[in-house]
Amino acid sequence: xxxxxxxxxxxxxxxxxxxxxxxxxxxxxxxxxxxxxxxxxxxxxxxxxxxxxxxxxxxxxxxxxxxxxxxxxxxxxxxxxxxxxxxxxxxxxxxxxxxxxxxxxxxxxxxxxxxxxxxxxxxxxxxxxxxxxxxxxxxxxxxxxxxxxxxxxxxxxxxxxxxxxxxxxxxxxxxxxxxxxxxxxxxxxxxxxxxxxxxxxxxxxxxxxxxxxxxxxxxxxxxxxxxxxxxxxxxxxxxxxxxxxxxxxxxxxxxxxxxxxxxxx
Amino acid sequence: xxxxxxxxxxxxxxxxxxxxxxxxxxxxxxxxxxxxxxxxxxxxxxxxxxxxxxxxxxxxxxxxxxxxxxxxxxxxxxxxxxxxxxxxxxxxxxxxxxxxxxxxxxxxxxxxxxxxxxxxxxxxxxxxxxxxxxxxxxxxxxxxxxxxxxxxxxxxxxxxxxxxxxxxxxxxxxxxxxxxxxxxxxxxxxxxxxxxxxxxxxxxxxxxxxxxxxxxxxxxxxxxxxxxxxxxxxxxxxxxxxxxxxxxxxxxxxxxxxxxxxxxx
DNA sequence: AAGTGGTCTAGACCACGGG
DNA sequence: CCGTGGTCTAGACCACTTC
Numbered sequence: 001x002x003x004x005x006x007x008x009x010x011x012x013x014x015x016x017x018x019x020x021x022x023x024x025x026x027x028x029x030x031x032x033x034x035x036x037x038x039x040x041x042x043x044x045x046x047x048x049x050x051x052x053x054x055x056x057x058x059x060x061x062x063x064x065x066x067x068x069x070x071x072x073x074x075x076x077x078x079x080x081x082x083x084x085x086x087x088x089x090x091x092x093x094x095x096x097x098x099x100x101x102x103x104x105x106x107x108x109x110x111x112x113x114x115x116x117x118x119x120x121x122x123x124x125x126x127x128x129x130x131x132x133x134x135x136x137x138x139x140x141x142x143x144x145x146x147x148x149x150x151x152x153x154x155x156x157x158x159x160x161x162x163x164x165x166x167x168x169x170x171x172x173x174x175x176x177x178x179x180x181x182x183x184x185x186x187x188x189x190x191x192x193x194x195x196x197x198x199x200x201x202x203x204x205x206x207x208x209x210x211x212x213x214x215x216x217x218x219x220x221x222x223x224x225x226x227x228x229x230x231x232x233x234x235x236x237x238x239x240x241x242x243x244x245x246x247x248x249x250x251x252x253x254x255x256x257x258x259x260x261x262x263x264x265x
Numbered sequence: 266x267x268x269x270x271x272x273x274x275x276x277x278x279x280x281x282x283x284x285x286x287x288x289x290x291x292x293x294x295x296x297x298x299x300x301x302x303x304x305x306x307x308x309x310x311x312x313x314x315x316x317x318x319x320x321x322x323x324x325x326x327x328x329x330x331x332x333x334x335x336x337x338x339x340x341x342x343x344x345x346x347x348x349x350x351x352x353x354x355x356x357x358x359x360x361x362x363x364x365x366x367x368x369x370x371x372x373x374x375x376x377x378x379x380x381x382x383x384x385x386x387x388x389x390x391x392x393x394x395x396x397x398x399x400x401x402x403x404x405x406x407x408x409x410x411x412x413x414x415x416x417x418x419x420x421x422x423x424x425x426x427x428x429x430x431x432x433x434x435x436x437x438x439x440x441x442x443x444x445x446x447x448x449x450x451x452x453x454x455x456x457x458x459x460x461x462x463x464x465x466x467x468x469x470x471x472x473x474x475x476x477x478x479x480x481x482x483x484x485x486x487x488x489x490x491x492x493x494x495x496x497x498x499x500x501x502x503x504x505x506x507x508x509x510x511x512x513x514x515x516x517x518x519x520x521x522x523x524x525x526x527x528x529x530x
Numbered sequence: 531a532a533g534t535g536g537t538c539t540a541g542a543c544c545a546c547g548g549g
Numbered sequence: 550c551c552g553t554g555g556t557c558t559a560g561a562c563c564a565c566t567t568c
Contacts, residue, residue: 002503004537011465030553041539043308046554054475055320055462063546076457076553080513153332176457188514195460195478195504197320200276210319213478213504217342222517239460248345249453251487257389261439269556295534311535328534328565397565 010049056211095175098264127228136162274313320475358439363529392493400425
């Protein structure tokens with residue numbers, strides 16, 4: 001296989017990054033320096049650089065230069081903790097309570113409620129007909145003023161009708177508690193995790209570079225009082241600063257690595 | 266904000282794909298057609314096209330054209346099923362047994378065993394010192410001759426020494442069974458899920474396009490006979506054809522959507 | 531052979547960040 | 550202001566697929 005110039009350049013830069021010759025936070029040579037260093041035209045250099053961006057290996061700031069990304073403090077999203085367990089503050093939903101326990105500041109913005117007809121996928125997961133309306137509660141979640149996740153919960157209208165769930169207000173005590181009050185205590189759930197690239201809107205909202213995928217976690221919640229689900233919650237997280245954690249059986253207490261921050265879904 | 270030509274082109278193509286004007290499997294206009302359609306130079310068109318590739322919206326075949334990807338049959342990886350449960354064939358590891366149950370053909374290739382010093386991350390997760398050796402068992406897993414996942418399991422040497430685990434052979438009855446025979450019955454585990462972009466090697470091995478992220482699932486296994494973990498298994502899956510599933514509580518039986526194929530981790 | 535995308539060049543002007 | 554990366558052009562040749 002005949003070597004291809006931009007691939008050689010990319011491979012060389014990859015090696016220098018992975019070997020630590022270029023470390024986190026360091027600036028790489030400028031485009032014109034790379035041109036002379038590799039004896040290639042600017043566009044060829046840019047093709048190589050684009051490949052590295054898409055792998056998440058470098059970050060480019062217009063006007064300033066190219067950098068090896070700082071390693072981010074990872075949030076570990078605990079997705080199999082019991083609701084309301086582990087000394088969380090009662091009367092708060094688990095996201096808020098969990099972030100507070102971690103010593104961070106939670107915030108929910110742009111909260112909206114809507115009633116709509118579900119698309120095929122949502123209807124299938126919620127086990128309702130496509131002509132049955134659902135109540136949709138959407139919000140953006142922040143930690144310390146940085147966008148953290150977007151969330152959308154769907155409720156069958158026969159549960160939500162006439163309740164707070166279809167109302168326009170945030171519910172600080174958590175919707176799990178509301179469902180319990182309505183007689184639908186959540187006894188089990190099923191999570192489906194997908195990963196995909198962000199839309200341009202998500203890239204802008206989360207302020208992430210190229211090469212950063214998104215987690216999409218869909219949680220279907222069940223109650224003993226009903227065969228079909230009582231709720232579907234879809235949460236989207238950027239994958240560069242989040243990892244998901246699931247315990248099976250009675251796993252031992254968590255040992256945190258340096259800088260790791262546990263939060264709740 | 267002054268409109269930028271290649272972004273306009275990309276946005277227009279995105280709309281046509283999402284609206285269904287270009288459907289799965291359809292060929293898009295060629296580069297030269299897009300040049301005349303948008304009145305832009307070839308490189309500008311190519312920048313727009315590159316963005317769509319990175320979002321996973323289109324797939325490009327050299328010499329043939331650009332296509333909207335066929336939607337893949339999704340594998341659903343069941344990660345919270347009981348080992349050996351649900352009528353799996355006894356005497357087979359859960360991956361093989363699960364794939365057979367789904368009516369597909371499992372295959373393990375390029376199996377290797379190695380003894381090495383763990384890096385900082387592995388040592389931390391396994392709770393061994395960086396100067397304590399570990400046994401590493403690596404393999405590539407296929408389903409119906411298509412690459413499905415790569416897997417690497419790490420065992421503390423004080424468990425693996427002198428056992429099949431450090432030997433060069435595949436163990437068809439599953440290493441969970443071997444650990445049980447050694448007195449380390451697995452009673453709990455903790456999964457950590459990450460998502461990242463593939464390396465060029467992974468792109469080639471899994472034959473995936475740009476814009477397809479990878480799942481990295483790290484499972485730490487615990488036994489009642491020992492405080493520190495008995496195994497760490499790291500599995501890598503391409504995210505375009507896999508979703509991960511975790512049940513919490515006693516979730517109801519799974520309802521499969523059309524074409525969905527459940528398999529085991 | 532014809533048509534597709536892949537590679538590469540040389541040069542121009544623009545927009546942003548920081549001194 | 551200068552240096553950075555971002556946009557865009559016009560043209561050339563190459564490699565792969567299909568007929």
